[in-house]
Amino acid sequence: MQKELPPAYEPKTVEETIYALWDRSGYFDPDNLPARHKKPFTIIMPPPNANGSLHIGHALFVTLQDIMIRYQRMQGKKTLWLPGADHAGFETQVVYTKKLEKEGRSFWGMPREQLYNEIKDFTLANKKYMEGQLKKLGASCDWSREKFTLDDNIIDVVYQTFEQLYNDGLVYRAEKPVNWCTKHQTTLSELEIKHEEKLDKLYYIKYQLQEVKGQMSKVKSYIEVATTRPETIPADIAIAVHPKSKWSTFIGKNVLNPLTGTAIPVIADAHVELGFGTGALKITPYHDPADFAIWQDHRTEITATPFSVIDQFGKLTAEAGADLAGLKVVPAREKSVELLRPHFAKEPEAYQHQVAVCYKCNTTIEPRIMMQWFVKMTEKPARKGQKSLRDLAVEAVKSKKIKFIPARYEKVFMHWMKNLHDWNISRQIVWGIRIPVWYCADQRTAVCKEKEGVIVTTKQPTTCPHCGGTSLTQEQDVFDTWFSSGQWPFATLMANKPGDFKTYYPTDVMETGWDILFFWVARMTMFGIYRTGKIPFRTVYLHGLVRDKERQKMSKSKGNVINPLEVADQYGTDAVRMALIIGTTAGNDPIISEDKIRGYRNFANKVWNASRFVLMNHRELSAKPKFTTEDKKSLKDLAAAKKKITGYLNKYDFNHAAETAYHYFWHTFADKVIEQSKERIKSDNAADAAAAQAVLLEIISESMKFLHPFMPFITEQIWQMLPGDPRGLLMVEKW
């Protein structure tokens, strides 16, 4: 008889001890696994942003990945689950500056170094806290290989990639239209802006034909132009009309800017929609990317140099004229409307359209022309026989070298790939990896002049390699975080123990949220193949966004947030894990509520008490048990359940695997097998009682195995109490 077991499972007293037991065993590190673990199975953990604490969404990914790792470890794989943390450049700087605001401080005017160091302290503190949280959730990852996105050796790898891209002509510097957030004072990529429905007005403005000596216009003496942004009219440098529009007679003539009186040419361009507005479009290259493109196509006809009338804070500049200068965009619009009223062709119309806004703060994005670094996504590199970044990824997916779960995301992935544009990777923030570019002010040779003094190198230079000059300054901008995290699978392995890259790359599964399919998975696919010639992962498993019972997104403001650590404390980590997995299918948003967690707490208790019953009635067998037909059926059912679970796990169908285990254990084993055994155990027929007990023990033992990936703590605890000495760890037991 074992020592007295409490009648209810007490997760609190078990979890910490069990995690320490695993940790001490060293088995998280694949190098320490027994010899039978040969074939590697690798998951690189998506590094959580170290700017807060883990939420229930993190608990979901931890559970999914831990299930895969624990299952494969028991299957005899050499399992590596490599943890990490992300400095999350822009996101963390936003969080931190908000924190400063709350404290009544401002980052504005703070020296770069100081802000960087403060955010660094903040991030590292969060990172440490999150590691503890991951352990609490049972993550069986290899802490000895943990990586941070700002580790020196990670940055080295990122710099090498940048240099290679530059040498291949896939990275370039150019003055192009970019998305500018006037609040955050940085540019953003196409993925970091959203489009919002907005009700604005469409203004119809007359641009008078410039009077030419001795010539009178016969029909109309003006072009009507429709615009939503009259405040940018001072920066107009042309009017474009469709060649077949009613304004075609104006092509080649000049019209007068209604605000400045400047003469600007009328040009023909088929991009102008005939059916929209008036069929005439004002060309304001510095404030509209489409206009910028049209200007580039017509540089010979348009003699004026484009310029900007809005500054980095969203205020009109002196070039906009005395009436508008100093006003913010919205008041400037009102003022310009007032000034333009005499030039109205007709009354403004209400106009519903999509406006680009910052995905963080919803501030309207101001298109600006800025000198930035870009990655070419669709063009071939300079090297012979090489494919564009896009084609590398598209081919890997098309050829099924990379598979998506669920498969429908393959289409979503491909659709995005179709519409790719060059990627702006410069950010005007301090928290991040400084772009490894230096500018030479001396430019003493023709080579240096030709390269515009640009030096791209992985190590800080002291002299200019082009001209020997010494006046070097480093690029101020940092990388878009996704430029570096897009290299995570190979960077973490290259920057780790010697031989790791060779052994563990390509990795097996990338398990992450569908919301970062483009941000992250697409970039990892492209960079992974570009840098290593191999796909970074074979399977992409996508999970959804955890929602509450009312399908609401969890947010602090709604007060519906479930803190995974709190509920784990209350109901046990195993219960939280089960609640996250059962009823959840890949790619769909899981629904979770406290009721559901409570339900699986009850299940954990059932597991505890069934085991308690078996242990209480256990006696050492004196002879080989004689199984009845009933016993044989019970063992057959057990084998069938296990086979089903194994099949589901192999298909990454964790929902059904967990549900089958749950259903078998509770409603077949506990409700039927145990109930039926009670009479036999009590009976005088010792041999039959022994057979019944042997069946129970066998089922408990096997059940702990197939429940382990889902409920690691309670199963390991019970495993340790089962008879048999010495007992190894269930964690590395053969499946």
Add this chain to the structure above:
RNA sequence: GCGCCUUUAGCUCAGUGGUAGAGCGUUUCAUUGACAUUGAAAAGGUCGGAGGUUCGAUCCCUCCAAGGCGCACCA
């Protein structure tokens, strides 16, 4: 505009070309026995609508409706 997804029991969700499933909830009964964090049972669905393919459709195809989401330089 282009594209993707969803629609199944009161609720949350699974699922299959052959008489519909789970959990929770509801109702009835039982029981201090490993577990009341329990057990036994019941009620409850023309599987969004209309066509089509098929011996047979909740499942495959087409159209429609409602909802969700992604992409997109129509001023």
